[in-house]
Amino acid sequence: MPKNGIVFSSFSRRSVLKAAGATAALATVAGLPTRLLAADPIKVAAVYTVPVEQQWVSRIHKAANAAKERGDIEYVYSENTSNNDYERVMREYAEAGHKLILGEVFGVEEAARSVAKDYPDVAFLMGSSFKPDAALPNFSVFDNYIQDASYLSGIIAGAMTKSKNIGMVGGYPIPEVNRLMNAFMAGVKESAPDTKFQVAFIGSWFDPPKAKETAFAQIDGGADLLYAERFGVSDAAKEKKVLAVGNVIDTQADYPETVVASALWHFEPTLDKAIAEVKAGSFKADDYGVYSFMKAGGCSLAPLGTFEGKVPAEVMAKVAEKEKAIKDGSFTVEVNDNEPKSS
Template identity: 85%
Template sequence: MSTFNSFSPSRRTVLKGVGAGAALAMTGGFAGRAFAADPIKVAAVYTVPVEQQWVSRIHKAANAAKERGDIEYVFSENTANTDYERVLREYCEAGHKLILGEVFGVEDAARTVAADYPDVAFLAGSSFKPDAEKAPNFATFDNYIQDASYLTGLIAGAMTKSKNIGMVGGYPIPEVNRLMNAFIAGVKESAPDTKFQVAFIGSWFDPPKAKETAFAQIDAGADLLYAERFGVSDAAKERKVLAVGNVIDTQKDYPDTVVASALWHFEPTLDHAIAQVKAGAFKAEDYGVYSFMKNGGCSLAPLGSFDGKVPAEVMAKVAEKEKAIKDGTLTIEIDDKEPKSS
């Protein structure tokens, strides 16, 4: 599978009091521990800047929990894959009870650390499922926001005039593929004859490369772009075509460009983990369902300046489908296969 980019070991970091000398003794079995009402010490290790779309949603939810007084929160960003295991161990030694992060490129290392610290809860973004036997304290999550992505596709299909849509992603891995495929499914409902240009830039954070790739798709006839990466909406703005956002809402930044966005809300995922840790009941489980729309894990962003510009009949259909998704009568397919250009 593809991996995250490695970044320079020099990183902005919030490692207050972390290190071998700051180690705190931890006693007692994990399953039997309860943390009452005291804030939980939470640390996150990110391989990209916290400004990056995906990580920004985790960071936002953690800061919200911190402001509520549920957790104490520190983090490291731009952590190189080669440095990831060391940083994880430092946080564990410093007495943090819940560790967050994305481990797509460092899966084995992260699970090894979890096995060495059975009293620490690990909640990791991963393409793989948890293994209760080998790592009972290692739960996984992913951005299963296919519901919202499908709704943006319904809108995009109604807004493209050339019936040619460009799609720029980071890597063709499940968490990207499923969103692209759900978007494509939505587009085809509104405009069955639409063609798609699909490209992956081989990076999670390279706005110039994403922008350059988007320019090429516009030159090849695309009048709407699916912006899975930063940089794509910039290309759309410059060439005066439309874009659909992913994970975060950038409509205010691109009021004449971003027609719709699928938002990821990490709060339900994190809140469940906090509750489990406080109850002494954290275990290896798949947290993916907490990203589903019916659980509050994703939504369609407000249309902002495009409110009233999308055909009314399309928005009525979007509202109908959204209601069905929320009440469980409509299930959007989770298709992790790599999407191809048509």
């Protein structure tokens, strides 16, 4: 699979166009429709700025591979794409005939929208802090609105901290990180309202050594439980024999004595909606964030695994009660995008 972008020669581009023309001609002769049939897989490409192992991107990658295995899409991707190279890679995928392009454009918003404007027949579904624009009908946005699951994991964390001092290590203080941290903190206070928080950001989406060192400092500051928004935090917790709460993915199998709970993001509802819209010819500028909400199946609390039975029964009963209320709409977890502060 392509990594770090794809490169096509002018010859290969002409070959692709000639092949497409031949196919269209054959369809016309045979009396077949030339437009995409609903049962045909659509060509999907993704452009990632980090490795596909990174938490956030891994969930998009997982959903895309599931759709590929079902036969709904053809899927290729580029990982570790620098911001400076992002626009070029997007354009080459669009030129290659991909009908849906995925990615995260937090650092290249203007360039990404410029590409979408130049390819109105291609659907773009991009992780973004900004809203869709009706003037750009083929560009939709999404985000990991998993505050519901983060809140529930906080309820558990509040019951498991003994020092009432929790360390939190994030990548950047942007809305998609802030809202999860704030929801987690609100959940903690449901169980332990007097808890103090140490909040830090490492200025990177993927720097496990830096996240680990930051977590060590928070443990030295009295934290006996860590919120692992970034890779590296759970490693620090394991070494120092304190607990951790995971984010986006379930790492309990890797840290069976450390990770007590995790808030999981499920990108499948988001991607499946986009695929259906592209196939139906009805894709439009929209905010797909709602498909990450718990009631849409976009997030969940991971199984407790080795911590089953170690979290007090009354706490898990409270979690179950809140989860039911979230799903039936009688309780709403606040979406707070403000930067969380240490307390």
